[in-house]
Amino acid sequence: MIKIIKYLKSRFTDVKKCYKTKQAVALFIVFMVAGCILINKQYSCAKTRELYTSLIQKSNPVYNDFVNNGTSVAYKIKIKKKSIVIHGSLSDSSTEQVTGMGIHTYKLSDNVKYISRGGEAPDQEFTKNKFKKYLEKCKDSALTLILGLEDKKVTKVIISS
Numbered sequence: 001m002i003k004i005i006k007y008l009k010s011r012f013t014d015v016k017k018c019y020k021t022k023q024a025v026a027l028f029i030v031f032m033v034a035g036c037i038l039i040n041k042q043y044s045c046a047k048t049r050e051l052y053t054s055l056i057q058k059s060n061p062v063y064n065d066f067v068n069n070g071t072s073v074a075y076k077i078k079i080k081k082k083s084i085v086i087h088g089s090l091s092d093s094s095t096e097q098v099t100g101m102g103i104h105t106y107k108l109s110d111n112v113k114y115i116s117r118g119g120e121a122p123d124q125e126f127t128k129n130k131f132k133k134y135l136e137k138c139k140d141s142a143l144t145l146i147l148g149l150e151d152k153k154v155t156k157v158i159i160s161s
């Protein structure tokens with residue numbers, strides 16, 4: 001883009017002749033900047049993304065070590081009828097940014113898959129109720145909870161080793 005501007009400046013030295021050209025160049029620059037902003041916004045607000053956190057209770061002796069090292073932690077999780085509520089922090093797999101500690105609520109899609117994943121075994125899919133029971137067993141395991149989101153709704157809830 002800089003080369004284009006330099007070229008146009010070199011071609012038009014008379015101010016009156018290049019007034020309209022300067023307007024055109026200015027508009028071109030505005031559109032280019034706007035395009036770059038939109039492209040970056042699209043990448044940061046992708047339609048699909050994954051968030052993850054470690055399942056660990058506040059009473060666990062290593063809880064503070066996880067938090068102090070910047071590891072995302074979830075100390076309480078509720079799977080409700082149409083949402084999942086996570087108390088703690090989450091990491092975005094594409095940016096590796098960790099959210100602040102707090103209560104994070106995500107809407108569940110109509111076709112959520114509840115999955116256990118680990119080792120070389122194939123994924124094991126659960127019903128919502130069985131997954132809640134499994135989650136209760138894993139709540140202080142330091143296993144990873146992964147949320148797969150599409151269009152801002154959770155489509156997959158995964159507990160992974």
